[in-house]
Amino acid sequence: MTTISVVYHSGYGHTEKVAQAVGEGVKSANATLHMIKVGADGAILDTDWDHLNSSDAIIFGAPTYMGSVSGPFKMFMDATSKIWFTKGWKDKLAGGFTNSLSMSGDKLNSLFQMAILAAQHGMVWIPQAEANTSTSEPGKSGDVESVNRIGSYLGVMTQADNVAADQSPNQGDIKTAQLYGTRMVEAAKRWAA
Amino acid sequence: MTTISVVYHSGYGHTEKVAQAVGEGVKSANATLHMIKVGADGAILDTDWDHLNSSDAIIFGAPTYMGSVSGPFKMFMDATSKIWFTKGWKDKLAGGFTNSLSMSGDKLNSLFQMAILAAQHGMVWIPQAEANTSTSEPGKSGDVESVNRIGSYLGVMTQADNVAADQSPNQGDIKTAQLYGTRMVEAAKRWAA
Amino acid sequence: MTTISVVYHSGYGHTEKVAQAVGEGVKSANATLHMIKVGADGAILDTDWDHLNSSDAIIFGAPTYMGSVSGPFKMFMDATSKIWFTKGWKDKLAGGFTNSLSMSGDKLNSLFQMAILAAQHGMVWIPQAEANTSTSEPGKSGDVESVNRIGSYLGVMTQADNVAADQSPNQGDIKTAQLYGTRMVEAAKRWAA
Amino acid sequence: MTTISVVYHSGYGHTEKVAQAVGEGVKSANATLHMIKVGADGAILDTDWDHLNSSDAIIFGAPTYMGSVSGPFKMFMDATSKIWFTKGWKDKLAGGFTNSLSMSGDKLNSLFQMAILAAQHGMVWIPQAEANTSTSEPGKSGDVESVNRIGSYLGVMTQADNVAADQSPNQGDIKTAQLYGTRMVEAAKRWAA
Numbered sequence: 001m002t003t004i005s006v007v008y009h010s011g012y013g014h015t016e017k018v019a020q021a022v023g024e025g026v027k028s029a030n031a032t033l034h035m036i037k038v039g040a041d042g043a044i045l046d047t048d049w050d051h052l053n054s055s056d057a058i059i060f061g062a063p064t065y066m067g068s069v070s071g072p073f074k075m076f077m078d079a080t081s082k083i084w085f086t087k088g089w090k091d092k093l094a095g096g097f098t099n100s101l102s103m104s105g106d107k108l109n110s111l112f113q114m115a116i117l118a119a120q121h122g123m124v125w126i127p128q129a130e131a132n133t134s135t136s137e138p139g140k141s142g143d144v145e146s147v148n149r150i151g152s153y154l155g156v157m158t159q160a161d162n163v164a165a166d167q168s169p170n171q172g173d174i175k176t177a178q179l180y181g182t183r184m185v186e187a188a189k190r191w192a193a
Numbered sequence: 194m195t196t197i198s199v200v201y202h203s204g205y206g207h208t209e210k211v212a213q214a215v216g217e218g219v220k221s222a223n224a225t226l227h228m229i230k231v232g233a234d235g236a237i238l239d240t241d242w243d244h245l246n247s248s249d250a251i252i253f254g255a256p257t258y259m260g261s262v263s264g265p266f267k268m269f270m271d272a273t274s275k276i277w278f279t280k281g282w283k284d285k286l287a288g289g290f291t292n293s294l295s296m297s298g299d300k301l302n303s304l305f306q307m308a309i310l311a312a313q314h315g316m317v318w319i320p321q322a323e324a325n326t327s328t329s330e331p332g333k334s335g336d337v338e339s340v341n342r343i344g345s346y347l348g349v350m351t352q353a354d355n356v357a358a359d360q361s362p363n364q365g366d367i368k369t370a371q372l373y374g375t376r377m378v379e380a381a382k383r384w385a386a
Numbered sequence: 387m388t389t390i391s392v393v394y395h396s397g398y399g400h401t402e403k404v405a406q407a408v409g410e411g412v413k414s415a416n417a418t419l420h421m422i423k424v425g426a427d428g429a430i431l432d433t434d435w436d437h438l439n440s441s442d443a444i445i446f447g448a449p450t451y452m453g454s455v456s457g458p459f460k461m462f463m464d465a466t467s468k469i470w471f472t473k474g475w476k477d478k479l480a481g482g483f484t485n486s487l488s489m490s491g492d493k494l495n496s497l498f499q500m501a502i503l504a505a506q507h508g509m510v511w512i513p514q515a516e517a518n519t520s521t522s523e524p525g526k527s528g529d530v531e532s533v534n535r536i537g538s539y540l541g542v543m544t545q546a547d548n549v550a551a552d553q554s555p556n557q558g559d560i561k562t563a564q565l566y567g568t569r570m571v572e573a574a575k576r577w578a579a
Numbered sequence: 580m581t582t583i584s585v586v587y588h589s590g591y592g593h594t595e596k597v598a599q600a601v602g603e604g605v606k607s608a609n610a611t612l613h614m615i616k617v618g619a620d621g622a623i624l625d626t627d628w629d630h631l632n633s634s635d636a637i638i639f640g641a642p643t644y645m646g647s648v649s650g651p652f653k654m655f656m657d658a659t660s661k662i663w664f665t666k667g668w669k670d671k672l673a674g675g676f677t678n679s680l681s682m683s684g685d686k687l688n689s690l691f692q693m694a695i696l697a698a699q700h701g702m703v704w705i706p707q708a709e710a711n712t713s714t715s716e717p718g719k720s721g722d723v724e725s726v727n728r729i730g731s732y733l734g735v736m737t738q739a740d741n742v743a744a745d746q747s748p749n750q751g752d753i754k755t756a757q758l759y760g761t762r763m764v765e766a767a768k769r770w771a772a
Contacts (some may be wrong), residue, residue: 042650067346067695068647071621071657075650084645090515102325102344103335106695108301112498113692115511116646116685119539122515124573125501129476129508132295138354138361142296142335151295153260153505161331168331187510193579235457260502261454264428264464268457277452283708299502305691306499308704309453309492312732315708317766318694322669322701346698380703386772453732488711488730489682489721518681524740524747528682528721537681539646547717554717 002031002188004181005052008061008097009038009073013165015063015099018158021174022059022097025181031188038062042075053083056188057093057126059181060114064098067106069113077117084121093188094118095126097156097177099169103142104150111154126187128156128180134172144170147179156180195224195381197374198245201254201290202231202266206358208256208292211351214367215252215290218374224381231255235268246276249381250286250319252374253307257291260299262306270310277314286381287311288319290349290370292362296335297343304347319380321349321373327365337363340372349373388417388574390567391438394447394483395424395459399551401449401485404544407560408445408483411567417574424448428461439469442574443479443512445567446500450484453492455499463503470507479574480504481512483542483563485555489528490536497540512573514542514566520558530556533565542566581610581767583760584631587640587676588617588652592744594642594678597737600753601638601676604760610767617641621654632662635767636672636705638760639693643677646685648692656696663700672767673697674705676735676756678748682721683729690733705766707735707759713751723749726758735759 004026010016019035026033034051036044052058062073069077083089096114098107118125134146142149142159149172150157158173197219203209212228219226227244229237245251255266262270276282289307291300311318327339335342335352342365343350351366390412396402405421412419420437422430438444448459455463469475482500484493504511520532528535528545535558536543544559583605589595598614605612613630615623631637641652648656662668675693677686697704713725721728721738728751729736737752 065657066660066663067699068653068656068692071650071654074647074653077647078644078650081645087515087517100344101334103296103342104301104350105325105344106301106346106699108297108299109691109695112688113647115501116540116688119511119513120646120685122513122539125505125511125513127505127508127511129473131473132298138356139337139363141294141352141354144332149296151293151298153299153508154502157297159334161334163331170332190579191577193576258464259467259470260506261460261463261499264457264461267454267460270454271451271457274452280708280710299506302498302502305495306454308694309495309733312704312706313453313492315706315732318698318704318706320698320701320704322666324666346701347695383772384770386769486730487720489728490687490736491711491730492687492732494683494685494687518684524742525723525749527680527738527740530718535682537679537684539685543683545720547720549717556718 002185003055004031004057004184005034005036005055006059006061007036007052009070011063011070014160014169015061017165018097018099018169018177019061021177022181025178026185029182029185031185038072038076040072042072044076053088056192057184059184060096062098062110064100064105064107064110067109069110087122090122092123093126093191094123095155095184099158099160101160101162103159107157115154126184127154128152129183130176130179144172146172147176195378196248197224197250197377198227198229198248199252199254200229200245202263204256204263207353207362208254210358211290211292211362211370212254214370215374218371219378222375222378224378231265231269233265235265237269246281249385250377252377253289255291255303257293257298257300257303260302262303280315283315285316286319286384287316288348288377292351292353294353294355296352300350308347319377320347321345322376323369323372337365339365340369388571389441390417390443390570391420391422391441392445392447393422393438395456397449397456400546400555401447403551404483404485404555404563405447407563408567411564412571415568415571417571424458424462426458428458430462439474442578443570445570446482448484448496450486450491450493450496453495455496473508476508478509479512479577480509481541481570485544485546487546487548489545493543501540512570513540514538515569516562516565530558532558533562581764582634583610583636583763584613584615584634585638585640586615586631588649590642590649593739593748594640596744597676597678597748597756598640600756601760604757605764608761608764610764617651617655619651621651623655632667635771636763638763639675641677641689643679643684643686643689646688648689666701669701671702672705672770673702674734674763678737678739680739680741682738686736694733705763706733707731708762709755709758723751725751726755
């Protein structure tokens with residue numbers, strides 16, 4: 001059975017909400033899902049490492065803090081170097097998502113960072129493939145209901161207002177995250193065939 | 194007197210509108226302004242090169258097409274290599290702006306591209322310094338009246354809907370561009386002192 | 387049969403030499419190969435577009451000029467926007483290589499640019515997966531015989547001295563390019579299964 | 580008097596060696612120097628924060644681990660968010676350097692990360708301005724004696740072999756770092772005038 005891990009850090013719950021949406025997309029496509037939350041010190045459990053190592057695809061998720069992935073997530077990224085030495089993740093699939101307060105907020109830099117991590121591991125990168133559906137009318141760009149309203153392609157970008165995670169990110173972003181989870185399962189099935 | 198050049202390409206007029214706003218900010222701060230429009234073949238006039246060479250600061254502007262600066266603007270960037278050989282622009286100030294249809298649209302990649310060009314020339318990079326003023330209320334992120342509503346810092350990002358340039362980009366983006374032009378003059382005066 | 391296109395620009399022959407090495411790697415893995423050279427104006431033939439559209443994978447190649455892909459290659463990249471509108475390249479495989487005079491020369495920026503282009507098209511990115519074999523001894527980093535001597539992962543980086551293309555890039559870089567061509571065929575076969 | 584802070588993380592001593600070279604360049608230009616070492620948990624002392632806040636320029640330094648700045652340095656970067664809220668570093672000068680085992684090793688990504696951090700703070704970025712002096716002869720690129728032998732412009736890139744820091748990085752890299760420290764002092768004096 002196709003197995004997908006979503007490994008993420010979340011500081012205030014917004015990125016976790018997005019992670020859960022990605023996970024919903026994974027489950028809706030009938031894959032085994034491992035949700036792995038990185039601690040404030042960058043650590044995950046030994047069983048989490050086992051899950052990552054046995055997954056067909058790994059989706060990385062982190063908030064963008066000061067223009068790149070959060071410190072705890074970077075601590076986790078560094079810890080993958082022990083796997084890098086043995087090329088243990090070579091030819092797994094990879095993807096990523098990131099959240100911040102602003103529309104851009106330099107989130108592309110975080111996706112670059114995740115794509116570089118994946119490339120160093122020899123992993124195959126699956127981009128976000130939904131078109132931005134929000135731009136057909138003046139003043140509508142970034143409306144809260146649209147899929148890929150921010151216009152991100154390397155991975156999923158979401159935007160959270162300074163409110164609790166139950167209110168934000170909005171439905172367009174959540175839908176985008178769900179679709180990305182599903183896309184990753186489909187890609188993993190095709191790649192495994 | 195402080196002299197600033199804005200060198201830009203514009204495919205459909207939206208980036209030109211932003212360029213003009215940057216220029217207004219420059220003029221409002223009592224600097225000499227050269228507006229230099231790059232042709233569809235990437236060319237500028239000999240007198241344009243003279244203006245660039247004699248400027249205290251050069252602000253680069255281009256639409257983001259397929260995730261990086263437009264082809265004609267890249268042709269212009271390549272043509273600066275003749276100046277690079279003699280380090281003719283070393284220690285001038287530099288900055289940049291870019292426009293696309295989506296909120297992100299991978300515009301950060303274009304700003305990276307401009308910052309790298311500037312760095313290769315040994316130019317000093319002046320970032321956009323206005324805070325995003327649009328994020329205090331849920332659902333308001335990216336509202337059309339706010340300064341730096343997209344949340345960009347390396348340079349100015351603007352977003353244009355698929356309508357004529359007189360309707361878009363909106364007032365928040367135009368104001369951001371004006372403030373950036375003014376900031377560049379202030380930086381040039383300080384740097385020249 | 388697996389079909390791979392290598393679409394590249396070359397200003398002085400060095401990038402073309404690398405492109406040919408990638409092509410050799412493709413052919414050695416028994417795939418159909420289309421070599422497509424972008425003109426100084428960014429144009430390719432109508433039949434070239436047909437070949438790109440019917441390929442399982444497209445490998446992008448360009449020199450890095452002033453820190454990003456050459457102007458002519460960017461003109462080509464922009465021309466792919468007509469395909470972008472119909473998502474015609476979605477789920478094809480993609481990869482990239484770039485050459486410049488220096489070891490770094492900001493070539494990573496060109497690979498980012500290619501990866502972003504691919505992501506906007508919804509293409510799956512196949513990274514370079516060979517370890518840098520040159521770093522085991524002091525002073526040996528970047529030696530001319532080693533595979534991935536520059537230490538690049540997103541795609542292939544090569545370095546050419548200021549001599550004719552028959553002398554440079556060196557054998558390590560050429561071998562790296564060949565291995566990447568072969569890897570792309572293997573990935574395309576797996577992805578098509 | 581001009582005051583410069585070098586704030587860095589070093590895992591095995593190689594980046595610290597480069598940091599000290601940058602510091603030597605600062606001192607040789609008669610500026611006050613604060614050397615601030617980030618701990619394995621990302622922390623610095625309260626007095627270190629005072630020194631950063633009172634500096635004319637801040638030079639960031641970190642090893643590149645898995646393609647971006649080390650986790651501890653990212654923890655430090657995140658901690659600067661408290662200053663970001665008050666724009667406390669706006670218009671200070673900024674720069675950066677990074678070290679890794681390979682020539683490229685995706686170090687440009689770390690410099691982008693530092694430049695984005697600086698831009699979010701509204702800091703002015705001073706690039707590395709020395710030409711690569713190693714490329715005049717075939718096979719000489721990256722030779723161990725040359726200034727900017729790697730060909731980096733946004734900041735300083737150094738390469739360390741897998742030996743103790745007293746043996747590597749080599750003299751070319753150390754000289755490049757010294758020159759960058761001196762350049763930062765000169766820029767700070769000009770900017771303060």
